[in-house]
Amino acid sequence: MFLKHKPSQQLVEVLTLPDLWDPCLTEIMGRFHAGEELQEPETFAKAELVFPSDEGLPECWLNPHYRDRSSPQLQPLPALAR
Numbered sequence: 346m347f348l349k350h351k352p353s354q355q356l357v358e359v360l361t362l363p364d365l366w367d368p369c370l371t372e373i374m375g376r377f378h379a380g381e382e383l384q385e386p387e388t389f390a391k392a393e394l395v396f397p398s399d400e401g402l403p404e405c406w407l408n409p410h411y412r413d414r415s416s417p418q419l420q421p422l423p424a425l426a427r
Contacts, residue, residue: 347378348394348402355379357394360386365402368409 346359356378359365364373371391376384395401404411 347397348375349397349399350377350389351393351395353377356397357389365391366406368406368411 346362346365347356348359349355350357357375358378359373359375361374364370372388373391373394374386375389376386378384391402391407
């Protein structure tokens with residue numbers, strides 16, 4: 346899978362896919378996809394990666410508490426009127 350590195354705008358080949366969707370990990374192993382030779386693997390912060398279309402990564406890949414009702418990003422559902 347390829348993602349875009351926001352600071353450099355270059356494509357990154359993700360080498361550790363399970364780490365990408367593990368919300369408890371903040372970094373993945375990958376390598377820049379540039380030139381004709383394979384680049385050396387390096388660590389990339391997930392916060393600096395987006396899809397090639399510039400869409401951000403899903404919250405469930407970044408935040409281990411994305412389902413918690415106490416999370417400040419989520420608002421509780423309103424009670425149904427009877």
